[in-house]
Amino acid sequence: MTTTVHPADEILPAKKMFALALQHVAVAYVGSVAVPLIIANALGFTREDTILLISTTFFCSGLATLVQTVGFWRFGVRLPIMTGVAFSSVSAIIAIGTMPGVGISGICGAVILGGLFIVLIAPLAGRLRRFFPPVVTGCIVTAIGMQLLPVAYQWAGGGKNHENFGDPVFLCIALLVLTVILMLNRLGSPLMRNLAVLVGMGVGAAVAWLLGMGNMDPVREAPWVVLPMPFQFGLPQFGLLPFLTITIVMIVQAVESMGLFISIGDMVDRQVTPRQVSDGVRANGLSSAVGGIFAGFPVITHMENIGLVILSGVRSRWVVALCGLMLCVFSFFPKFGALLAAVPAPALGGAAMAMFGIVAAAGIQALAKVDYANNRYNLMIVALTLSIALIPIMAPNLFSQLPDWMRTVLHSSVVIACLVSVTLNLVLNGAGDDQGDDVHLPAGPAPITPIQAEA
Template sequence: MLTSGLQHVAAMYAGVVAPPLIVGAAVGLSGTELTFLTGASLFTAGLATFLQTLGVWKIGARLPFVNGVTFAGVAPMLAIVDTTDDKSDALPVIFGAIIVAGLLGFLAAPFFSRLVRFFPPVVTGTVITLIGVSLLPVAFGWAQGPNPRADDYGSTTFLSLAAITLVVVLLLRRFTRGFLKQVAVLVGLVIGTLIAIPFGVTDFSPVTEADIVGFPSPFHFGAPQFALAAIISMCVVMLVSMTESTADMLALGEIVERPADEKTIAAGLRADTLGSAISPLFNGFMCSAFAQNIGLVAMTRIRSRFVVACGGGFLVLMGLSPVAASLISVVPRPVLGGAGVVLFGSVAASGIQTLVKAGLEKDNNVLIVAVSLAVGIIPITAPEFYHAFPETVKIILDSGISTGCVAAVLLNVVFNHLGKGRDDDQVTAPMEPGEDISGSATAKAAHVH
C-alpha cells in the first residue's frame, strides 16, 4: 500500500507543483516563499484527496482518485496578477475568488451531477479517449527537458533518458509478476533517476536546501480579498473543472468496474469544490481530480481507494516537511516523461475499450465520435486556433476535454434523442437473436424509466 501510494504521488507530483511555481514567479515571490507556496499546494492536495477517497457524509466519490491543483486556473490567475496594481495583493485576491467559486460549486454539485444521464458509452468512451490524448503532450514535453527555453531542450540526452525509462517500465510489466509488476512505474522512475546522475541531469540541491519541518500557516500571504472580476473568472474555471472531473469520474468508474452514477458524481464534485474552498485557507489553489492517475489505476489494476488515500497521506507529510517534498522533485522531467507515455496512453486505451462497446456499427455514433474527437484535439494540434476569442471564452475552449465532452453530449442528443435520427438507428442496427421491435433502444429506455 505504501509503495503503490507513493507511485501515485510520483505520477502527479509535477502537475501539483507547476501551477504554484508559475503563479508564484509571476507575483515575484522569493525562493523561500516559492517553496512555501509549493508545500502548501501539496498539503491541500492531500486534504482534498482524503475528502475524495475516504469521504465524509455525502462528500467524496470514494473512488481511487487523487486530487490536486488544477492547471485550468493558471491562465486566469496570471491574468489576475497582471491586473493587480500591488502584486502583494494578487494572491489574496486569487484566494478570495477561489473560496467563493468553491462554495458556489459545492451548492451546484447536485444539480450538475444530473447531467450523467447524457453520458452513454459513446460519450464516455470519447471523453476518456480525449483525456488520454490530451495528457500525452504533457508527457512529450517532460521528455524534452525541464526548460522549453533552454538550448538543450529536446536534446538526445533528455529523449534517451525518457526512452530508457519507458523501456524499463515495459520490461518490468512484461517479465515480472506480483509486487514488482504492480510498482513498475515507481521502479522505472528510480532507475531512470539513477541513470540520469552521470549526465548531470539530476539536481539534489532542493534536498540539501529544504527545511525538515514546515507548516503552511493560514493566510500566510494576507487575508483573502474579494474582487468581482476575479470571482467571475474563477467561477468559469470552476465550471470547466467540474466538467473535467465529471468526465474523470466516469472514466475511472469504467476502469474499476463501478460505474459512476448521479449520486457518486455529486459526492465527487462536492469533494472537489469543498477542497477548493478550503485550500486558500492554507495558501493552496483550486483542486480537481488528476486524470494522470487514472492511467496508473488502469495499468496496475490496483483499484483500492485506500491505496490512493495513502498517497494523500504522503502529500500531507510532504506539505509538512519540505525536505520530503524535495525528494520527489529530484526525479528529472525526462524520466517522468518516459513513464507518462505509459500512464497517459493507458487512459486513451481505456477509452477505446469503452468505444468498442458503444455500438460503432451505427453511423450516428461514428459521427459523434469523429466530430467530438476532432473538436477535442483542436487545442493540442492547433494551440492558436482560438486566439481571436476573448480571454474568458478561451478558458473554456482551450480545454480540449471540456469542449470535446460538450460536443459529444450535444451530438448524442441531436443524433440519438431528437427527430428521426433515433428511428434510423433502430432500422439499421442489427437485432439480437430473439429480439423484436419491442427490444429497440426506445422501448428499452422506456422500460428503464
C-alpha cells in the same frame, strides 16, 4: 457467508499499499509542482514564500484527495481519484493576483467564494449524469490520454525549454524507463508489475543523475520543515470581479470533473450514479474553499494519475487515499518534495508515455465496444468529438483570436470532448436514463481490463 469486496474498496497489505501510494505521490508531485512555481514567480514571491506556497498546495491536494476517496456524508465520489491543482487555473489566478489592490489575499477570497458556489450548485451536476452514455465517456477517456501525451514527449526530450531538447541521451533514458516498465510487466512478480512505473522512474533517474543531469541545488537549499497554516499570507479579500473570474474557471472544471468521475467509474467497473456525481463535484468545491483558506488554489482530478490505476491494475481507492495522507505529511518536509521534483525530465517522460498512452488506449477500448452497426449516429459523434477535441493539441493557436472567456472554455481537449460529445449525443441520440445508459443501445461497455491480471 462471505461478502465479495469490490476492487475499488479493497484494502491491501500495508507494505504493498505504502509502495503503491508512494508511486502515486511521485507522479502527482513531479507533475504538479510547476503550478505553484509559475504563480509564485508571476506574483513576485520571495524564495521562502514560494517554498511555503508549494508545501501549502500539496497539503491542500492531500486533503482534497482524502475527501474524494474516503468521503463523508455527501462529499466525495469514493473512487481511486487523485485530486490537486490544475494548469487551467493558472491564467485566471495570475490575472486576479495582478489586479490593482488584489494580490494573494484577493486570490484566496475569490477561491473561497468560488468553492462555496460550486458546493451550492453541485446537485445540478447529478442531474446531468444521463448525458454521459458509453459513447461519450469513451470519447472523454481518449481525449484525456491524447491531451497528456504532448507533455510526456516534452519531458522525454529533456523539458520544453531545454536548450538541448531532443538530445539522443535524453531519448535513450526515456527509452530505458519504457524498457524497464515493459520488462517488469512481462517478467516481474505481481508486486513488481504493480510498481513498474516507480521502479522504471527510479532506474531512469539514477542513470540520468550519474550522467550529470538534474539539479540537486533546490534539495540542498530547501528547509527541513515548514508549517502550512490558514491565512498565512494574510486575511482574504472579497471582490466581485475576482469572484466572477475564478467562478468561470471552476464551472468549466466542474464540467470536466463530471466526465472524469463517470469515465474512471467505467475503468474500475463501478457505475457512478447521479448522486455520486453531485458528491464528487461538491467535494471539489469544498476542497477548493479550504484551499483558499490555506492560500491554495481550485482543485480538480489529476489526469496524470489515472494512467497508474490502469497500468498497475490496482483499483483500490484506499491506495490513493493513503497517497493523499502522504502528501499531507510530506508537505511539512520540503526536502522530500524537492527530491521528487529533481527527477530529470527524461526519466519522467518515459514513465509518462507509458501511463498516458495506456489512458488513450483505454478510451479506444471503450469506444470499440460502442454499437456502430445499429446506431449510425455514434460514429459521427466519435468522429466529430475527437476532431474538434484535438484542436488544442494539434493547432493550439487556432483559438488565439477568440475572446478570453471562450479560450478559458476551449483550452482543454477534455473540456471540449465533454461539451461536444454530450451535445452531439443529446441532439442525435437523445438523453439516456438516470444511470447514463444510451437510449438506443444496450447497457454500457464491459469494464476496461487493466494490463495486470493480479491486483
